[in-house]
Amino acid sequence: MSATTTAGPSGGAGLPGAPDLRRRTRPAEAVIKVVLRTSALLSIAITVGIVLALIGPVIDFFGEVTFGEFFSTEGRFAVIPLVTATFMVTVIALLVAVPLGLGAAMYLSEYASRRARKFLKPTVELLAGVPSVVYGFFALTFVTPNLLQDILNLDVGFTNALAAGLVLGVMIIPTIASLAEDAMSAVPQAMRQGSFAMGANRMQTTLRVVFPAALSGIAAAIVLGLSRAVGETMIVALAAGAVKNMSLDPRDGMQTMTGFIAQTAGGENPVGSTAYNTLFAVGLLLFVLTLIINVISIALVRRFRQAY
Structure with missing residues (x-):
């Protein structure tokens, strides 16, 4: 006698009638990912902005010194x-x-x-x-x-x-x-x-x-x-x-x-x-x-x- 696995309504493996939770998207997790990604990009943007703010006056300075x-x-x-x-x-x-x-x-x-x-x-x-x-x-x-x-x-x-x-x-x-x-x-x-x-x-x-x-x-x-x-x-x-x-x-x-x-x-x-x-x-x-x-x-x- 062989054991069989029944797919749930969403096509995933599991118990008969069980939904596939592997691909379910959660809005809260998506928002958290966006916030974390934005924070990382913002840190990089601030660092680049600091460098750009310094470069202009530094070029003028070394033009005279x-x-x-x-x-x-x-x-x-x-x-x-x-x-x-x-x-x-x-x-x-x-x-x-x-x-x-x-x-x-x-x-x-x-x-x-x-x-x-x-x-x-x-x-x-x-x-x-x-x-x-x-x-x-x-x-x-x-x-x-x-x-x-x-x-x-x-x-x-x-x-x-x-x-x-x-x-x-x-x-x-x-x-x-x-x-x-x-x-x-x-x-x-x-x-x-x-x-x-x-x-x-x-x-x-x-x-x-x-x-x-x-x-x-x-x-x-x-x-x-x-x-x-x-x-x-x-x-x-x-x-x-x-x-x-x-x-x-x-x-x-x-x-x-x-x-x-x-x-x-x-x-x-x-x-x-x-x-x-x-x-x-x-x-x-x-x-x-x-x-x-x-x-x-x-x-x-x-x-x-x-x-x-």
């Missing part, structure tokens, strides 16, 4: 001091944010109780909601005069890269901590249990099992914090300084790329002038540097990604 004058260490239009200052402040910020952010992530993921995690994680993320101008004034009025000059007795100026970097690092701690904690929490519990079964303690399990397994997410968190540090404006504009300086001493005042853009766009330079178009050239360079950072981030995530 040579590449040698722009990519030089001295002169009115020199951009290298801005790049080095941006690098200096960003490195200081990462030296603060990476260990503290990853430490907070490891505690929230591996050591904190469920009740403590529900309270602590939103508290940490609240720091991300503080306006950056508040951080800037905090660096200017508290960190420099009280922490650096009085407590540490450092010979720093009123504005300096050290104070800006320290406060900028505090600002990006929530970004690194939250994303890294999400990546570590996504590691299957079976891997932890296997490590404990082999005799490892909690610290060994965290550092040798959980951390390597979540490395792609942790790398993405660090690079995202790096991108935010590079693009931050108000903290560096207020606390780092407003004078181009090639010094490698973080105690000196120096101007970053975003600080220069904020100062140039302040209204003192006529629209369309060479000085005004400088901010578009610096902005395009900053855009390219951020793009390179994001490309590196994607490569790191793909390199270390593990599927469970």
Whole structure:
């Protein structure tokens, strides 16, 4: 006796009289697909629009200023001091944010109780909601005069890269901590249990099992914090300084790329002038540097990604 399969009214295989659900279209799903596709295309369109808005003034700028004058260490239009200052402040910020952010992530993921995690994680993320101008004034009025000059007795100026970097690092701690904690929490519990079964303690399990397994997410968190540090404006504009300086001493005042853009766009330079178009050239360079950072981030995530 052979078994037979009866097709439903719509022609699909199944029980006698059962409708074929494989080709049924649902209006809600179609709307969601359109919304998602529109969002993706809109993101691309905005990126292209930003580039097009920068290209025109940049062409006018380089029609009057040579590449040698722009990519030089001295002169009115020199951009290298801005790049080095941006690098200096960003490195200081990462030296603060990476260990503290990853430490907070490891505690929230591996050591904190469920009740403590529900309270602590939103508290940490609240720091991300503080306006950056508040951080800037905090660096200017508290960190420099009280922490650096009085407590540490450092010979720093009123504005300096050290104070800006320290406060900028505090600002990006929530970004690194939250994303890294999400990546570590996504590691299957079976891997932890296997490590404990082999005799490892909690610290060994965290550092040798959980951390390597979540490395792609942790790398993405660090690079995202790096991108935010590079693009931050108000903290560096207020606390780092407003004078181009090639010094490698973080105690000196120096101007970053975003600080220069904020100062140039302040209204003192006529629209369309060479000085005004400088901010578009610096902005395009900053855009390219951020793009390179994001490309590196994607490569790191793909390199270390593990599927469970």
